[in-house]
Structure formats: structure tokens, C-alpha cells
Amino acid sequence: MENSYKNLPLRKLLIFAACIILISQIFSSDFRIKILNVFRTPLKLVSGSYYALRDVSNFKEIRKENRLLRENLGNLNGKFVDLEETRIENKRLRQLLGFRETEKMKFIPAMVIAREALGLGDTIVIDKGKAQGVYKGMVVISGSGLAGRVHESGRNISRAILITHPDSVVGGIVQRTRDEGAIEGNMSSGVIMKYLELDSDVKEGDKIITSGFSGVFEKGILIGEVISVEKDVSGLYLRAVVEPEVDLRRLEEALVIR
Amino acid sequence: MVIVWIIILALLQVTVVRDLNLLLVLVILAGLRKGPEAGLLMGALIGMLVSIFSSSNPGFNLVFYSASGLLAGLVSLQVYYKRNFYTDFLFSYCGVMLFYFIYFILTGRFSSIIFSMAFCSAIFSPVLFRLVED
Structure with missing residues (x-):
């Protein structure tokens, strides 16, 4: 019993030091992102479930939006052909003028x-x-x-x-x-x-x-x-x-x- | 069990219920029910957790949440009140508004969303208080 009382200040000191080290580590951005990495799976699980449930409840709107997008796609295909022609011409002219090809x-x-x-x-x-x-x-x-x-x-x-x-x-x-x-x-x-x-x-x-x-x-x-x-x-x-x-x-x- | 609640609320707050600050409500609860020391400790623990999920300066959230818990604890010692839905709602609303008001003064970061956030967080506080206490 007496020993546990004698060790109490030392224990408090150790706890205090551990807290200081922990807090100073949390001050470090690297440590913070490492801890966040641990939460990756539960975060992904919760977010993914939420997005999936929301999509299910918005099914009618999504289907309507899908139909409108398909209709627009037909119009855009025509424009794409014109743009492709412009791109080819642009590339040819840039090569003629000696412009460097930019990375995609x-x-x-x-x-x-x-x-x-x-x-x-x-x-x-x-x-x-x-x-x-x-x-x-x-x-x-x-x-x-x-x-x-x-x-x-x-x-x-x-x-x-x-x-x-x-x-x-x-x-x-x-x-x-x-x-x-x-x-x-x-x-x-x-x-x-x-x-x-x-x-x-x-x-x-x-x-x-x-x-x-x-x-x-x-x-x-x-x-x-x-x-x-x-x-x-x-x-x-x-x-x-x-x-x-x-x-x-x-x-x-x-x-x-x- | 409280640790489990803290982790669940933290996961929900950063993913699904983005417009509520349930962790702050939990800190206020700890201060109101258990006193200033418990409020301070709970605030420190939650503040460290929030620092991980936040891009704010490290230590900033720790100080803010600890101070919120301590203040809630001091209020519980000084003010006599009857525990019911209305007092839970009122203390939570005032606590959240004060938190963001001081946050705005210190950082200059103001968003009108804090009014609805404080109201909605306060609405959930009586339910949260009873769930966590049980």
C-alpha cells in the first residue's frame, strides 16, 4: 500500500509526459494523416452506404436524368465530329509553327x-x-x-x-x-x-x-x-x-x- | 461505451450529418451532467479527434472543445435548472452558438450555416443526452 503511494507522483509524471508527447505528435501533420488513414475503411463504408441509399431513394429522378442525357448525347456526337476536325487542324498548324506538344x-x-x-x-x-x-x-x-x-x-x-x-x-x-x-x-x-x-x-x-x-x-x-x-x-x-x-x-x- | 459513442458520432458527423456538430453537443453534455473536470477531459479527447478530421491548426480544436466542456461544467455549478427538453435544447443551442461566435472572432471565418447548425444540433441534443447517459 505504501509503495503504491510512493509511486503515485512518478505515475502522474509518466502520464503527463505521455500526454505531452501525444499532443506534440498530434501537432504534426504527418501523424494526423497517419491516424486518419486508420479511419479510411469505416469512413468509406459509411459514405458509400449513404451515397447508395441516396441513389436508391432518388431512383426516379436518376432515370429521368439518364433519359435526358441520352438525348443530349446524340446532339453532342455531331458537335464532337466538328471539334475533332478543329483539333486535327490545330495540331497540324502548331507543328508547322514549331509549338511543343503539351502532355495530356x-x-x-x-x-x-x-x-x-x-x-x-x-x-x-x-x-x-x-x-x-x-x-x-x-x-x-x-x-x-x-x-x-x-x-x-x-x-x-x-x-x-x-x-x-x-x-x-x-x-x-x-x-x-x-x-x-x-x-x-x-x-x-x-x-x-x-x-x-x-x-x-x-x-x-x-x-x-x-x-x-x-x-x-x-x-x-x-x-x-x-x-x-x-x-x-x-x-x-x-x-x-x-x-x-x-x-x-x-x-x-x-x-x-x- | 462513451468512447464508442464518440467514434460513432465522429464518423457520422464527417460523412452523413455534415450540418450538425454532435461532438460539441456531447462535450456540453459532459460538462452539464458531470461537472467542469469531466467536461474539460471530454472536450480534450474530442478536440484531439476533431483535429484529426480537420484542417485547422493542430491544438486549436483541442483548446476550443476543452474550453467548451469546462464552461458548460462551470455553468452547471452556478446555475440551477430543471433537466428537461427545453433546458437541454437551450444550453446546447447557446453552447454551439457561443463556440462558433468565438471561432469567428479568432479566425474571421464566418458562415451563415452556423445558425441552422446550432438549431439542428440543439434539436438532437435531448435525444443524444438520453442515449449516451443510458
Whole structure:
């Protein structure tokens, strides 16, 4: 009995030291993503079941959408033939002018298995990691639009920050006018394009694409559409509120660009 | 058993019920029912778990959730209240709103979704309180 009392301060000290080591490890991003990797299977199970149940309950809408898509496919096939001709001609002309052939992008498909725990929805967890070729800094898209960038990558799991995250900055240009600006995430408005020149002709409905200038994001990825334009607080620039092309709150699948 | 509930709620919160903060409600429950020390410990444990699922600065969630549990515990000692659906709902709603309000002040990250999140989380709190307590 006396021995257990003598050992009590030592035990407390050991517990305290273990807590400090554990907390300092959690401060490390690598440890955090390794622990998240452990949750990969249950997260995938819960997300997959939820998506499957939702699809079953939306069966009628899905069937109707499928029929409409099949009808559109016929129209698009005709346009595809014209585009293919244009592509061949473009390739021939680029070769004549000595332009270097650009590499085709390669994609890694991934499923979104979790989101930000605070419910603010600006980060996602996907079920692919280093073992599948996904590394930090890779671009994440969905459908035809930009979704975000890989922030942390574990063995079989990765975390990506979305373009609506306040720390996300993307170089963008207005497709019609070629005005450049910085696309920043904003919790209340979604996405804002800043530093547009005052004499810029950007309007509601203009499409915004990635500029590719920073070398981080490939050029030409659709970011979204302008919904309003106003002067910024300083009065030196214009800023545009942009609605993202991708519905980031309902993101279920994503493609990571290698 | 509480650990099992914490893991289940964490998995549900990051996958299916994205617009609720059930873990925060659990921390508030621990503080209200068991006192400030239990609230602090529960908050620390859940804060560490949330840090794993979150992209926020590490330690940030740990401090926030611990403080929430501690505050809930202190309130339970100072305020006399009758335990029923309305008090459970009220404390949960106020707790979630205060949490996100302070989060907004410290990070500048505000989203209008927090109003509906606080309301919906508070609606579930009486059920959650009874399930976890049993």
C-alpha cells in the first residue's frame, strides 16, 4: 500500500509526459494523416452506404436524368465530329509553327469519404493517397470544374482544401476579357476574384478559368461564373463574386490530376 | 461505451450529418451532467479527434472543445435548472452558438450555416443526452 503511494507522483509524471508527447505528435501533420488513414475503411463504408441509399431513394429522378442525357448525347456526337476536325487542324498548324506538344493530363479517380469536422465544409478527405500516386499539391477537379488542391497525403488517404477555404488562392483569368486576378476562398460568399483592374470589362455571367501562371494549377480549368462585380474596400481594384462551377457541398467523386 | 459513442458520432458527423456538430453537443453534455473536470477531459479527447478530421491548426480544436466542456461544467455549478427538453435544447443551442461566435472572432471565418447548425444540433441534443447517459 505504501509503495503504491510512493509511486503515485512518478505515475502522474509518466502520464503527463505521455500526454505531452501525444499532443506534440498530434501537432504534426504527418501523424494526423497517419491516424486518419486508420479511419479510411469505416469512413468509406459509411459514405458509400449513404451515397447508395441516396441513389436508391432518388431512383426516379436518376432515370429521368439518364433519359435526358441520352438525348443530349446524340446532339453532342455531331458537335464532337466538328471539334475533332478543329483539333486535327490545330495540331497540324502548331507543328508547322514549331509549338511543343503539351502532355495530356492524367487523372486519378477518388471518392470523397469525409468532410471538415466543424461543419464548415471547406476541406474534403478522399480515399486515395501516396500508394495510388496522390501527393501534396496535386490539383483536384470534379466534372468540368476546379474543386481544390491536395493539402496532406497519407498512405491511402488524402486531405484536400477546397477553393472556398479562406487559405486557398488560385490565379485566374476572365475567359472573355483575359483580365487576371486572384481567386480567394471566402466563407460567406464562396469565392471572390480580387485585384481586377478598374477599367476591366468583367460582367455577370463571365466564366473564370485558371491562369496557370503560378505553375500550381494547370491553365484552362473552369473555376466558376461571375455573379456580381463591385469595387473593393480600397477603391483601387474591382472584385467579383464567383459561383464555383462545382457544387462543393455535394461533392461525392473527384479526379486528382497527376 | 462513451468512447464508442464518440467514434460513432465522429464518423457520422464527417460523412452523413455534415450540418450538425454532435461532438460539441456531447462535450456540453459532459460538462452539464458531470461537472467542469469531466467536461474539460471530454472536450480534450474530442478536440484531439476533431483535429484529426480537420484542417485547422493542430491544438486549436483541442483548446476550443476543452474550453467548451469546462464552461458548460462551470455553468452547471452556478446555475440551477430543471433537466428537461427545453433546458437541454437551450444550453446546447447557446453552447454551439457561443463556440462558433468565438471561432469567428479568432479566425474571421464566418458562415451563415452556423445558425441552422446550432438549431439542428440543439434539436438532437435531448435525444443524444438520453442515449449516451443510458
